[in-house]
Amino acid sequence: MSAAVLVAVLVAGGVFLVLQRGLVRVTLGFILLGHAANVLLLSAGGMARRGAPLVGEVDAEAAADPLPQAFALTAIVITFGITVYLFGLAGAGADEEAAALPGESTGGER
């Protein structure tokens, strides 16, 4: 239940930010959406079992499902890389003309 509420809050915040004009805000929105997806991944493995998934150290009944953890780790790395690139784009000037979308350019060749 707590995971569901967390995902809902993260998605709400993420969608709100993604719909803003500035690229930095959009990027922050995607960070929230990425977190929401990661929480969803972790909760897909079951929230009740929390033991470290190491063979021989923790009872198999209590061990958490390691696969969603690996998924979330991979997804975090990917989201992080793209986030940095988005910030890079914002710094390079993609943010300056946030008001004009491609195709609405005034003059200049396409």
Added chain:
Amino acid sequence: MDALLPLLVGGPVLVAFVTTRLRAAVLRRALGLLVSGSVLVASVLLVLATRDGDVLAAQVAGWPAGIAIPLAVDLLSALMVAVASLLVTTCLAFAAATGDDEDRWFVPLALVLSAGVYGAFVTADLFNLFVLVEVALIPSYVLLTMHARREQLRAGRVYLAVNLLGSTVLLAGIALLYGVTGTVNLGELAGAATQSDAAALAAGVVLVAFGVKAAVVPAHGWLPATYPHAPPAVTALFSGLLTKLGVYALFRVYSVVFEGDPRLSGVLLVLFLATMVLGVLGALGEGSMRSILVFHMVSQVGYILLGLSFFGVLGMTAAIFYFLHHTVVKASLLMSAGAIEHTAGTDRLDRLGGLARREPLLALAFLISALSLAGLPPFSGFVAKFVLVRAALLEQQYLAAGLAIGVSLFTLLSMMKIWNGVFWGRAPHEHPTTTAGAPVNPDPGPESGAAQAHRESLATQAAAAVDVVADARTASTPDEPPHVRRALVLPGLALAVVTVAIGLGAEVVLDLSRVAAEGLVDTGAYVEAVTGR
């Protein structure tokens, strides 16, 4: 041969890593062509090995099946890898001609992109598919915004946002599917959506995500807003690889996880018909070659997927044949457009004209591909549309059949618009330059005047600091107006020859498509190979 499957991904990535260390553009170019050519050869071998419906499978790193990430190549995957590697090879040759690959990062990025695409075609694990799609997408973000021009940055903003959103939805879909079924192995997911409604809903989220990446209406708007702004070689590369990735994933997920669930086919049919119609209508309003062609991509994605919504061997055969045909033809057209844009500095219809007389070879390449796209015999497009319409009629989808024929008339109209604007008539008096200033005379008549004009245009282009210009200056002598260089024409022409070959030898390709389609309709062999049972 099975154990070598991971090399399809690992090979290009390793070579990409090596090419980042090379300073000489020639070496990078040679290595890039070598590795994508090798993948092409390997994929032809794969097609030969799987043409009877066999499935090759490898469990990565030798873990037992069920724990390992499985890679599986059936005929569909082999054909996809074959056409993708053909495209990567020709695009690298085209990029060598435009000078795009003199950028130190072009070849490595293109190779990593291709590795991700090959990997996505052969993986049989849903999460691994997500990762490989990202491996293909991340270099594409960089390639799109490579020259950091203003409109490219703006396009990059839209492209990144849409694809990141699509990837997030995909990840959420995979999480839900794992939560419901406890596996992401496609072999074990076979038919999962038909057994439980929760799984169907979760897999539906996955379908939506791939629909966004394939530019299916109503999520098609990002494609025409972004692709025309990339460097020409990059647009050609993207057209054949990235949206096709989404289309392939739709094929695979719908046939394996949903087993062609008839509950969905009505919805899919409506969406794909809308994609077909809206794409072609959008193209009518565009004024430059590449933006027209990119809008047609949306329309053609609808055509390809139409066969999927019929599901049956006939529909899937049509879809797979259409996929192969369209990948080749669209890349050829985009390369012709790119060759013109690279030489003339623009691809706007109102600033071009009379190229048929000056550039007969280029005109021929464009004409063949354009007629093939519109679906005229004897080119591959005719066979593709014929098979598709026949499948629609046999499925008693008369509306779909009628729309497919009607849309191809509009396609022909768009192609004629390009042909009239760019190839026929006279060259306009205002010769376009990169900065759209400096009126100069494009007529080859007075030698010295033309030479002067040429130098002028080169000077303005150099002032605009477009690095590709350095290439054009060394290549064309100052005695004549800029002709489209042979090296720019040949890659597109080679693909045009392929479409003629597919058209004339349709029997062979159709047979292959049919076997691949049977493998999708009855996934037994695929599932058996993936799960190892």
